[in-house]
Amino acid sequence: MSRLHDARDTPMRLAWPLAREIFPVVLFAALALIPALAGLLGQQYVLSLFGRVMIFAIAAVSLDLLVGFGGLISFGHAAFIGVGAYAVGILSSHGLREALLSLPIAILASALFALLTGFVCLRTKGVYFIMITLAFGQMAYFTASSLAPYGGDDGLTIAARNTLAGFELLRNQWFFYYLVLGSLLGTYLFCRGLVDSRFGRVFRGAKENAVRMQTIGFDVYRFQLTGYVIAGGLAGLAGFLLANATEFVSPAYMSWQLSGELVIMVLLGGLGSLHGAIVGAAAYLFLEEWLSGFTENWKVIFGPMLVLVVLFAHGGLMGAWNAVVQKVAQLQPFANGAPARD
Amino acid sequence: MNAALLIVQVLNGLQLGVLLFLIAAGLTLVFGVMNFINLAHGVQYMLGAYLAVTFYDLTGHFLLAAALALVAALVFGLLLELLVFRHLYYRDHLDHVIATFGIILFLNHGVKVVWGSAPLNLPIPEALSGSVQLADGLLYPLWRLVIIAAGLATAALLYILIGHTRLGMLIRAGASHAAIVSVLGVNIQRLFTIVFGLGAMLAGFAGIMIAPILSVEPGMGDTVLILAFVVIVVGGIGSIRGAFVAALVIGLVDTLGRSFSVDVLRLMVGPSAARTIGPAIASMLIYLLMAFVLYFRPTGLFPVRGR
Numbered sequence: 001m002s003r004l005h006d007a008r009d010t011p012m013r014l015a016w017p018l019a020r021e022i023f024p025v026v027l028f029a030a031l032a033l034i035p036a037l038a039g040l041l042g043q044q045y046v047l048s049l050f051g052r053v054m055i056f057a058i059a060a061v062s063l064d065l066l067v068g069f070g071g072l073i074s075f076g077h078a079a080f081i082g083v084g085a086y087a088v089g090i091l092s093s094h095g096l097r098e099a100l101l102s103l104p105i106a107i108l109a110s111a112l113f114a115l116l117t118g119f120v121c122l123r124t125k126g127v128y129f130i131m132i133t134l135a136f137g138q139m140a141y142f143t144a145s146s147l148a149p150y151g152g153d154d155g156l157t158i159a160a161r162n163t164l165a166g167f168e169l170l171r172n173q174w175f176f177y178y179l180v181l182g183s184l185l186g187t188y189l190f191c192r193g194l195v196d197s198r199f200g201r202v203f204r205g206a207k208e209n210a211v212r213m214q215t216i217g218f219d220v221y222r223f224q225l226t227g228y229v230i231a232g233g234l235a236g237l238a239g240f241l242l243a244n245a246t247e248f249v250s251p252a253y254m255s256w257q258l259s260g261e262l263v264i265m266v267l268l269g270g271l272g273s274l275h276g277a278i279v280g281a282a283a284y285l286f287l288e289e290w291l292s293g294f295t296e297n298w299k300v301i302f303g304p305m306l307v308l309v310v311l312f313a314h315g316g317l318m319g320a321w322n323a324v325v326q327k328v329a330q331l332q333p334f335a336n337g338a339p340a341r342d
Numbered sequence: 343m344n345a346a347l348l349i350v351q352v353l354n355g356l357q358l359g360v361l362l363f364l365i366a367a368g369l370t371l372v373f374g375v376m377n378f379i380n381l382a383h384g385v386q387y388m389l390g391a392y393l394a395v396t397f398y399d400l401t402g403h404f405l406l407a408a409a410l411a412l413v414a415a416l417v418f419g420l421l422l423e424l425l426v427f428r429h430l431y432y433r434d435h436l437d438h439v440i441a442t443f444g445i446i447l448f449l450n451h452g453v454k455v456v457w458g459s460a461p462l463n464l465p466i467p468e469a470l471s472g473s474v475q476l477a478d479g480l481l482y483p484l485w486r487l488v489i490i491a492a493g494l495a496t497a498a499l500l501y502i503l504i505g506h507t508r509l510g511m512l513i514r515a516g517a518s519h520a521a522i523v524s525v526l527g528v529n530i531q532r533l534f535t536i537v538f539g540l541g542a543m544l545a546g547f548a549g550i551m552i553a554p555i556l557s558v559e560p561g562m563g564d565t566v567l568i569l570a571f572v573v574i575v576v577g578g579i580g581s582i583r584g585a586f587v588a589a590l591v592i593g594l595v596d597t598l599g600r601s602f603s604v605d606v607l608r609l610m611v612g613p614s615a616a617r618t619i620g621p622a623i624a625s626m627l628i629y630l631l632m633a634f635v636l637y638f639r640p641t642g643l644f645p646v647r648g649r
Contacts, residue, residue, distance in 0.1 A: 073436055120633045124640045127379055127435055127579060131571040132636065135629055138568045142625035148618055256568065260443045267440055297455050303448030307426055310433075310441040 023321065024275040028185055035177055047177050048245070049289065053282045054184045055241045060265040060277035061187050062234035067263065068272030069195050070227050071207030073130050076117075076137025077262050080110040080232040082144060082254030084239020089156040089249035099162035099170065099244075106240040107233045113140070114232025118225050125210075137259050144251040155250025162244055170244055180241055184278070187234055191274050194230070203227050264306065270322075346480045351601045352594065357486045359593025360493025364548035365566055366573040366585040367500060368541030374517045374580030374646060375537045376431050381442035382422070384567025385449040386542050390415045390549025391558045392453055395462045404467035408550050412543060415550075419542020423535055431534065450560050461557035489551050496547070497586055504582060513537060517580060517646070569596075572628055576635050578642030588643060592628050599627040 031054065038046040059081055066072040087106040096102060117136040124132055150156050161170040169175050194200050205213045206220045213220050243249050252258070261284065269280025291298035313320070369383045393414045397407035422445065430437055465471075466485045473481040504510040515523045516533050524530040549563075556562065573592050577584025604620035611619075635643060 067436070073439065075439065117633075120637050124636060127373065128575060128636070128640065128642075130379065130435065130439065131575045132632070135568060135572050135575070135632055139626050139629035143622050146621040146625055148621075256564070260439075260446075263436075264440060264443070267436065297451040299447040299451040300455060303444040303446070303451070306444030306447070307441050310437050310444070311426070311429055 024188070027275060027278060028181075028188075031181055031184075032178075035174055044173070047173055049285075051173075051177055051180050051245055053285050054180045054278075055238050055245060056262070056265065056285060057278040057281040058180075058184050058187045058241070059235045059238040059262055060269070060281040061184075061191055061274055062231040062238070063262050064266045064269075064271065064274055064277040065191050065195070065227065065234075066231045067266055068274075068277075069200065069204050069207065070224060072122075072224065072228065073263070074121075074133040074228075074231075075130050075256065075259050075263065076133035076135070076140075077231075077235055078256070078258035079117075079137040079140035079254045080114060080235035081239040081242060081258070082140060082249075082251070083110045083113045084236030085243035085249040085253050086144060086147075086150070086156075086239075087236070088162065088240055088243035089158055090150055092158050092160075092162070093150065093156060097160065097163050098166070099164045099240075102162055103237070103240050106243075107236040110236025110239060111229045111233035114229045115225070118228035118232070122221055122224050122228060134256055134259070137254060137256050141251050141254040141256070144254055151250070153251065155248055155252070158243060158247045158249065161247060176245070180245075183237060183241060187237065188274055188278070191234075195274075199223065199226070268309070346477070347601075349476065349480065350482060351598055353482060353486065353490070355594035355597035356590065357489050357493075357593070358597055359590035360490050360497075361548055361552055362566070362569055362573050362593055363586050363589035364493055364496060364544050364551075366570040366577070366589050367497075367582055368544035369570050370574040370577070370580055370582060370585045371513070371537055372541045373574070375513055375520070376534050378427065378431055379435055379438040379442065380427070380541070381439060381567065382445040382449070383541065383545055383570070384563030385446050386415065386419060386422075386545040386563070387549040387566060388453065388558075388560070388563035389418060389449060390546030391464070391553040391556075391562065392457060392462070392549075393546070394550040394553045395464045395558055396457075398464055404465075411550050412546055415546025416539055416543045419546070420535065420539050422542075423538045427538065428531075428534070446564075450564075454560050459560060461559040463557060464553040466554040483555075485554055489555075492547075492551055496544070500582060509536070569628070572632050574642075576632050576642055578644040578646060580646035581642070581644040584642055584644030592631070595631055596624075596628050599624040603627070 031050065034050050035047060038044060038050075059077065062080075063074065063077045066074050066077075084106040087109045088102050091097075091102045091105065117133070121129055121132045121136065144150075145153050161168075161176075164170060170179065195204065202213060202218050202220075202223045205218075206224060210220050239253065242253065265280040265284045266277050267280065268283050269276030269278065287302065288298065291301055295301070365383065365387055369380060372378055372380050372383070390411060393411035394407055397410040397414075398404060401407050401410070426441060426445065430441055470484050470488055472484055474484050474487065476482050502510075504513060512523065512528055512533055516528075516530065516537075520530055523533070548566075569592065573588045574585055576592065577586070577588030600621075603624040604616050607616035607620045607623070610616075639645070
């Protein structure tokens with residue numbers, strides 16, 4: 001697939017990387033300016049809305065790593081968010097509120113859960129993988145629901161946000177916003193570095209043709225398991241932030257509906273570009289915000305929209321953007337008398 | 343933990359298993375033949391229950407309502423196939439998942455709009471209400487026995503249909519070599535539609551049968567869907583026989599686990615600890631079973647060859 005892509009891109013080798021770089025730069029610059037805008041407009045809820053968008057964007061980026069680059073369609077990704085969130089909730093219910101402690105624990109707990117489930121999940125392929133990740137997600141959900149000492153079905157209220165090195169910094173919403181933004185940027189850059197690295201090439205190679213990678217001599221299972229654990233840990237980071245943002249954890253964070261929504265976010269943005277996942281998360285949550293203004297049952301409208309997107313619009317929002325960029329880029333070669341090959 | 347309680351729980355487990363089979367059979371058929379993941383199968387089951395309640399309110403006659411609901415479930419399933427699924431058979435699994443997830447969202451909230459979010463009830467038909475005495479001091483609700491019998495009868499019918507009729511032969515052939523069946527002059531599109539309709543009817547039937555003992559509410563299909571997935575993954579996707587065996591095993595393990603985990607754990611750890619971790623372990627049991635089976639047999643207990 002990638003080779004096909006390269007061939008089509010040849011006439012616009014100059015324009016293409018630029019377009020690929022400009023988009024994320026603009027995106028993050030805009031996100032960095034949001035608090036100023038919110039301050040000017042005097043609408044503080046914008047901060048919490050965008051904070052929420054970015055938290056889910058972190059989870060969506062980590063899922064894009066699996067789905068878009070590894071071809072591993074995980075339908076239980078919300079479980080990792082939930083494990084991370086519960087780590088924060090359980091620690092703080094025992095009086096441990098230090099972020100320097102609970103953040104690594106949240107990430108490690110999610111990564112460990114990913115390791116244990118990935119151990120079994122990755123032995124299977126295709127549709128089995130989808131269903132097993134779904135089933136393990138439900139397992140985490142029901143386990144959380146039956147954790148009577150930690151709220152069970154009702155969830156667990158967190159008395160106060162984590163402290164950072166003893167200071168009540170996370171309570172400041174400006175600080176928290178930039179903490180979330182920094183986490184998103186870090187996650188994004190880390191994932192981009194990862195997919196371009198040798199590890200990433202093997203990981204992507206396994207998506208194109210696992211048997212061939214195996215034959216070349218790579219232990220595909222080990223690479224995929226590593227990728228799965230990394231994605232799980234990153235979703236744990238999202239869980240840590242989510243628990244702190246809402247000051248509440250509940251089994252609903254692990255529900256398979258949320259897993260499905262994460263897959264939708266990634267798909268809406270366009271698979272395999274990482275910043276597409278951020279756009280997708282934003283698009284999904286804004287759509288939710290907008291549609292729920294009309295009716296409480298906004299999913300009655302959203303469901304059919306989703307079906308239409310699958311039926312008629314391939315490649316998601318980033319696919320549409322790329323098509324525009326390609327059109328623009330194709331104008332140049334024509335001027336030089338070298339029409340684009342197709 | 344006495345013998346009577348054990349018998350009752352085993353029957354309850356069988357009843358759950360039979361219900362799971364009805365749902366899993368449709369799911370595994372549709373996947374086996376069309377290679378299509380239908381997440382919306384659970385909401386079709388929910389819709390069956392809702393339709394049964396509505397037709398009962400209209401007609402006041404259980405059997406008539408059940409028959410009408412079954413037909414309506416079939417028509418709705420065929421409509422879905424015509425409008426959406428038909429265009430996705432040759433697409434990615436990811437597309438299947440997203441499109442059918444959209445249908446879940448639509449129907450789960452759609453029933454709230456139409457019927458309201460309060461749970462509804464369907465009365466058990468009078469002749470079949472009440473309990474039967476299985477042994478001294480051991481009463482068991484008759485309707486649950488009816489569900490078990492109906493499920494087993496359906497399994498037998500499916501066995502004959504798939505194994506010993508011309509249509510079944512085409513379905514089996516379509517499952518392994520759809521293209522060749524098509525080249526041999528069979529209208530494969532129509533075969534797909536028939537299989538899908540069969541699955542929709544099975545799901546609707548399960549919904550109708552369970553409606554009298556469960557509250558009919560939005561989202562009731564979701565839990566069952568996941569359990570049905572566990573069933574077909576353990577049984578081997580595409581295999582009806584595997585679905586039958588796995589459904590009964592999962593139904594029994596889940597029911598017995600839930601009723602006896604606290605008692606069993608009490609023997610090992612203290613009573614208070616048992617009360618805390620018992621329910622958690624019970625709810626994990628079938629997933630652990632699934633993990634165990636898949637670790638040793640990644641394609642399930644009865645893998646379908648050629649896939």
